[in-house]
Amino acid sequence: MxxxxxxxxxxxxxxxxxxxxxxxxxxxxxxxxxxxxxxxxxxxxxxxxxxxxxxxxxxxxxxxxxxxxxxxxxxxxxxxxxxxxxxxxxxxxxxxxxxxxxxxxxxxxxxxxxxxxxxxxxxxxxxxxxxxxxxxxxxxxxxxxxxxxxxxxxxxxxxxxxxxxxxDTEVSDDEARRKGMQYVLFSFTKTKDDGTTETMTAEEKKDLKKEAEAFAKSVKNEKDFEAFAEKNGYSAVDSSFGEGTTAPTEDMVKQLNELKVGGTTDVFESDNGYYVGRVTSELDRDATDQRKETIVQERKxxxxxxxxxxxxxxxxxxxxxxxxxxxxxxxxxxxxxxxxxxxxxxxxxxxxxxxxxxxxxxxxx
Incomplete structure (x- = not known):
């Protein structure tokens, strides 16, 4: 058969x-x-x-x-x-x-x-x-x-x-709180003239860090993080953070938690580049509600x-x-x-x- x-x-x-x-x-x-x-x-x-x-x-x-x-x-x-x-x-x-x-x-x-x-x-x-x-x-x-x-x-x-x-399906805002943030990534990956990508050399990474530090210093005095980033050729990413969050980097999130709305972080290094972030709100409603749903599922x-x-x-x-x-x-x-x-x-x-x-x-x- x-x-x-x-x-x-x-x-x-x-x-x-x-x-x-x-x-x-x-x-x-x-x-x-x-x-x-x-x-x-x-x-x-x-x-x-x-x-x-x-x-x-x-x-x-x-x-x-x-x-x-x-x-x-x-x-x-x-x-x-x-x-x-x-x-x-x-x-x-x-x-x-x-x-x-x-x-x-x-x-x-x-x-x-x-x-x-x-x-x-x-x-x-x-x-x-x-x-x-x-x-x-x-x-x-x-x-x-x-x-x-x-x-x-x-x-x-x-x-x-x-x-x-x-x-128990009752979850308070404080328990599930997610704050808003924006960040810019200065990536270690560069695009060559032929469209392919490669990782920067050690020297190039040093220059990139100086670029990230200059941005972090300048943006501290700007009210609109995203607008300033775009004006200078960078892309700001909207995200959120809270208890248990480790992205983009654990150290960066730790500093974000110590800042008030409008506060800007130092430069933090990760495997894929350097990050600079800012706290944009004390409560990200959508992210907090999503976290509530996750907590309820975990309890179940x-x-x-x-x-x-x-x-x-x-x-x-x-x-x-x-x-x-x-x-x-x-x-x-x-x-x-x-x-x-x-x-x-x-x-x-x-x-x-x-x-x-x-x-x-x-x-x-």
Whole structure:
């Protein structure tokens, strides 16, 4: 079956998953238990179906930019671990998380509505109906497995929303404050006559620093930092700064924090050039509001982590890591199926058969 192209819809609806195809051959023992969370079993079949979707997303969208499918999955991502190993281990962890959350749904009064259950059931039925038996085997896509994964993912989303809803979302201006600033960069990169660029020599950098220092001295007496910069052939950049800010340079931000509105900094060096900056406002409204949103998201993440890790410690979780090796990304490829691919397949089928019959690869959503 080497080189045989298969196509299969992976999921639809409830978990916002997509349609994909599989290539190659091979099946796993779907009934083997790869992990347990208390009394809840996670089968190899459930993991296979989940991980094949993840695989499809990456092979379709990122393979080319990452050097091709084989290079992508064999690339190391740290600690001697390949991208494939990392992907599979992460998928197991997410499934275990779903099961832990499922065990605590009562504490947040979370249930699936009849409409949600019906939608999940219908999606599973349509998936099985739309695909060939051999394709379903390759991705462990039987109706029960598809329905189980969709259920877990729907429960996970509802639990995540319920837990993070208890995070504090009140953030004051002072807590999120971002002040306005403008700065000029005297870049170490110069453009040659032929349009190419190169880094300045040490001597040129010394001359550039004198230029930056002269600008810093002169602009201190000017009310309009930007206008003065433009008048002298420089470009002023609008930005903001506050707690935790380190750009353009950490030392420059430290001095900016000590200045009042209108105050101008000394010259600060970075890897890419010299900077001179000025405080333009005590409160950058847009930047402060954006920082508020970030703080709220950080609090929600921390709340979820706090609650989940407490439950995880209490749970009896086991895993058979050897079974992960049975899921081979190189022997069993997966790619997302697009509308363009469907059109090409239909054209090819029509040319081969001389008919306009609907392709058997067509998948209903």
């Amino acid at each position: 080497k080189g045989l192209k298969k196509r299969a819809a992976v999921l639809a609806a409830a978990a916002a998953l997509a349609i994909s195809g599989v290539t190659g051959c091979g099946t796993v023992n779907a009934d083997k238990v790869i992990a347990k969370v208390d009394d809840t079993e996670i089968t190899t079949g459930l993991l296979n179906f989940y991980v094949r979707y993840q695989q499809g997303v990456y092979e379709t969208n990122y393979a080319q930019m990452l050097g091709g499918i084989d290079a992508m999955w064999s690339a190391e991502v740290g600690e001697g671990k390949t991208y494939e190993q990392s992907m599979k281990e992460t998928s197991v962890e997410l499934l275990k998380q779903m099961c832990v959350l499922e065990d605590h749904m009562d504490e947040y009064e979370i249930t699936l509505t009849e409409a949600e259950k019906e939608k999940i059931k219908k999606s599973a039925e349509e998936f099985v109906k739309a695909n060939k038996e051999e394709d379903l085997e390759a991705v462990s896509g039987d109706e029960e497995t598809v329905e189980r994964l969709l259920t877990l993912m729907t429960e996970q989303k509802k639990m995540h929303d319920a837990i993070t809803a208890k995070a 993440q921390e709340k979820f982590k706090e609650v989940y890790e407490g439950w995880e410690k209490e749970a009896d979780i086991t895993e058979d890591k050897k079974l992960l090796e049975k899921l081979d990304f190189e022997k069993q490829g997966v790619t997302l199926k697009t509308e363009e691919a469907d059109a090409e397949n239909a054209d090819a089928d029509s040319a081969d058969t001389g008919s306009a019959e609907e392709s058997t690869d067509t998948t209903e959503e």
